[in-house]
Amino acid sequence: xxxxxxxxxxxxxxxxxxxxxxxxxxxxxxxxxxxxxxxxxxxxxxxxxxxxxxxxxxxxxxxxxxxxxxxxxxxxxxxxxxxxxxxxxxxxxxxxxxxxxxxxxxxxxxxxxxxxxxxxxxxxxxxxxxxxxxxxxxxxxxxxxxxxxxxxxxxxxxxxxxxxxxxxxxxxxxxxxxxxxxxxxxxxxxxxxxxxxxxxxxxxxxxxxxxxxxxxxxxxxxxxxxxxxxxxxxxxxxxxxxxxxxxxxxxxxxxxxxxxxxxxxxxxxxxxxxxxxxxxxxxxxxxxxxxxxxxxxxxxxxxxxxxxxxxxxxxxxxxxxxxxxxxxxxxxxxxxxxxxxxxxxxxxxxxxxxxxxxxxxxxxxxxxxxxxxxxxxxxxxxxxxxxxxxxxxxxxxxxxxxxxxxxxxxxxxxxxxxxxxxxxxxxxxxxxx
Numbered sequence: 001x002x003x004x005x006x007x008x009x010x011x012x013x014x015x016x017x018x019x020x021x022x023x024x025x026x027x028x029x030x031x032x033x034x035x036x037x038x039x040x041x042x043x044x045x046x047x048x049x050x051x052x053x054x055x056x057x058x059x060x061x062x063x064x065x066x067x068x069x070x071x072x073x074x075x076x077x078x079x080x081x082x083x084x085x086x087x088x089x090x091x092x093x094x095x096x097x098x099x100x101x102x103x104x105x106x107x108x109x110x111x112x113x114x115x116x117x118x119x120x121x122x123x124x125x126x127x128x129x130x131x132x133x134x135x136x137x138x139x140x141x142x143x144x145x146x147x148x149x150x151x152x153x154x155x156x157x158x159x160x161x162x163x164x165x166x167x168x169x170x171x172x173x174x175x176x177x178x179x180x181x182x183x184x185x186x187x188x189x190x191x192x193x194x195x196x197x198x199x200x201x202x203x204x205x206x207x208x209x210x211x212x213x214x215x216x217x218x219x220x221x222x223x224x225x226x227x228x229x230x231x232x233x234x235x236x237x238x239x240x241x242x243x244x245x246x247x248x249x250x251x252x253x254x255x256x257x258x259x260x261x262x263x264x265x266x267x268x269x270x271x272x273x274x275x276x277x278x279x280x281x282x283x284x285x286x287x288x289x290x291x292x293x294x295x296x297x298x299x300x301x302x303x304x305x306x307x308x309x310x311x312x313x314x315x316x317x318x319x320x321x322x323x324x325x326x327x328x329x330x331x332x333x334x335x336x337x338x339x340x341x342x343x344x345x346x347x348x349x350x351x352x353x354x355x356x357x358x359x360x361x362x363x364x365x366x367x368x369x370x371x372x373x374x375x376x377x378x379x380x381x382x383x384x385x386x387x388x389x390x391x392x393x394x395x396x397x398x399x400x401x402x403x404x405x406x407x408x409x410x411x412x413x414x415x416x417x418x419x420x421x422x423x424x425x426x427x428x429x430x431x432x433x
Contacts, residue, residue, distance in 0.1 A: 081363055082298045088356070088365045091297055093374050094133055095125040095353050098149035100375075100382045101158060105148065105165060108386065109332045114165050118179045121149040123295075123327035126352035127259050128153045130300025131227055134308055140188045140210075140226040142203035145180035146259075146326075147192030150229060156184045162385040168392035175395045176403065188224075196230075197237040200256070203228035204243040207254035207317075225253040225311040233264025235278050244285040244319065253311035255304070256282075258321045259294065265330045266338040282319030294322030295350045298359065325350075398422075 083091070102120040109118050121128070124146075132141060132153035143150040151161050156172055164171025165179055172184045180194040190206060193199035207226040214222040234240055235258060247254050258278050262269050270276050282289025288310075292303045300322060307318040325347040329336030336344075360366040398421045407413075414420045 081365070082302065083365070085365045088360045089370070089374065090133060091129055091301070092353070092356055092360060092366070092371060093378065094129045094153055095297065095356065096375055096378045097152055097158065097381070098125045098128060099353060100378050101148060101152060101161070101385075104162075104382045104386060106328070106332060108162075108165070113390070114179065115167065116178055116180075117145070117331045117333060118165070119146040119331045120328050121146050121326070123347065123351070124259055124261060124324045125149060126297035126300050126356075127229075127257065127294050127322045127324055130297045131255070131257060131304040131308075134301065134304050135225070135227070138188060138224045139308075140190050140203070140206045140224060142190045142199040142206065142226065142228045143182065143192040144199060144230055144234075145192055145194045146231075147180065147182045150192070151182040151184065151187075151189050154184070154189050155187045156182070156189060158381055158385040159388040160184075162382075163389040163392050166389040166392070167394065168389055169395050169399075170388070170392040174399065176399065197234045197239040200228050200230060200234070200239050200243045203254060204246055204252065207247065207252035207311075208250065210253055211250065223253070223312045225255065225308055227255050227257055229257045229259060231264065232258060232260040232262065232269045232278060233267065233272065234258075235281065236273060241281075241285075244281065244287070244317075247317040248286040251314065251316035253314070254317045255307045255311060256317065256319045258319070260321055260323050261326045262323075263326070263330070263339065265334070277321075279319060279321040285319075287317045287319055289319045289321070291321045291323065294324030295347075295352045295355070297352055297356050327351075 098121060102122050105114065105118060105120060108114050128149045132150065135141070135154070137155070141150055141154050148161055148165070151172070152158060160170065160172040161182065162171075163169075164173055164175060164177055164182060167175040167178060169175055171177070172182060172189075177183055177192070179192075181192050183189055183191045190202055191199065193202070203226050210222055210224040210226070213219045228243075230240070240256075244256065246252070247256070260269065260278060264272060277291065279289035279291040288307075290303055290307070293299045303320055307320055310316065310318055327344070327348065357371060360371065361368065401421045414423065
């Protein structure tokens with residue numbers, strides 16, 4: 001296993017406003033694990049790919065490549081590997097589950113089994129797996145509208161997530177949340193949020209709750225941390241900055257995880273952000289800022305381990321920018337005609353699942369048979385989830401009125417003292433699901 005990384009060395013000192021020094025004059029990080037994405041975007045001299053920033057001057061490499069290059073003359077051994085066999089298989093299984101589940105969602109959507117907007121996670125699995133598989137059950141996850149895989153990584157059963165997408169009562173929100181609002185009290189998944197940035201204050205509140213229980217109620221066993229996932233487009237919104245300030249001021253146990261897939265629907269990150277290096281906003285608020293290769297689960301995991309450890313030890317928040325890429329359009333209703341085909345094909349060669357599989361095989365952490373066995377088992381699990389969801393009952397019409405207000409029964413009590421939802425005439429005219 002690799003030794004723990006100190007995130008302090010990744011937070012650069014701020015340059016005075018009147019200084020002539022520019023970030024292009026220095027590399028992002030002195031550590032070889034972290035550097036630039038510019039080389040990733042330059043697939044060929046003829047490809048018209050967006051350049052992230054000239055200041056990202058050094059090459060971004062996968063952790064596995066770094067280890068391989070430093071051990072060219074030695075055979076793989078447990079001392080120079082980043083993960084154990086068991087850890088590697090857990091990571092592989094979770095990523096394969098996320099990919100297979102989303103691929104099945106695409107099929108079901110086009111067959112008319114799902115409704116509304118469905119945003120898939122294909123290509124970004126290394127971020128979800130790298131962070132969430134290091135959490136305890138008591139830790140919290142707050143997601144976005146691209147939330148299916150986050151829920152799966154946190155342990156929500158595939159059949160519950162699929163049923164929710166089908167709008168069935170057996171879903172994790174009884175069919176009332178749908179694709180963009182996954183929630184599970186049991187697994188501390190505090191919701192997917194459809195509006196940009198609205199989940200960040202919820203995550204900040206969850207982190208505050210953990211700190212309050214520990215310091216005010218003197219509950220020494222309370223060391224929960226919170227992960228707040230959001231995209232690059234969110235980082236131009238006010239809630240993001242307000243919550244960074246609060247979290248740093250109160251040293252809250254939270255990690256802000258930016259899934260920078262370079263596009264906010266059809267808007268390039270470079271055209272929408274004055275300084276595309278999101279990680280820099282961490283040091284501006286007094287917390288470490290880290291830029292990591294979000295296509296390499298081992299690299300994400302190593303950063304996540306230290307960031308989660310800092311939060312659990314009471315050392316405060318961390319901002320982590322994971323540079324990743326989605327393989328599909330913004331949603332299944334998006335024909336994805338705005339991104340350059342050469343850009344998409346370039347990132348397809350950096351598939352995080354393929355990279356992890358190669359690492360496991362090259363370092364004798366798994367055999368082809370073991371990995372194929374996992375893939376087969378996941379395929380069966382996803383197919384069973386579809387069958388379960390398809391056979392599950394739809395909600396009663398009266399359920400449309402529940403959980404609208406604080407009253408758990410719905411719209412409340414009518415003048416006659418009875419719950420309004422019990423009046424058969426109250427739901428007349430509502431659509432039959």
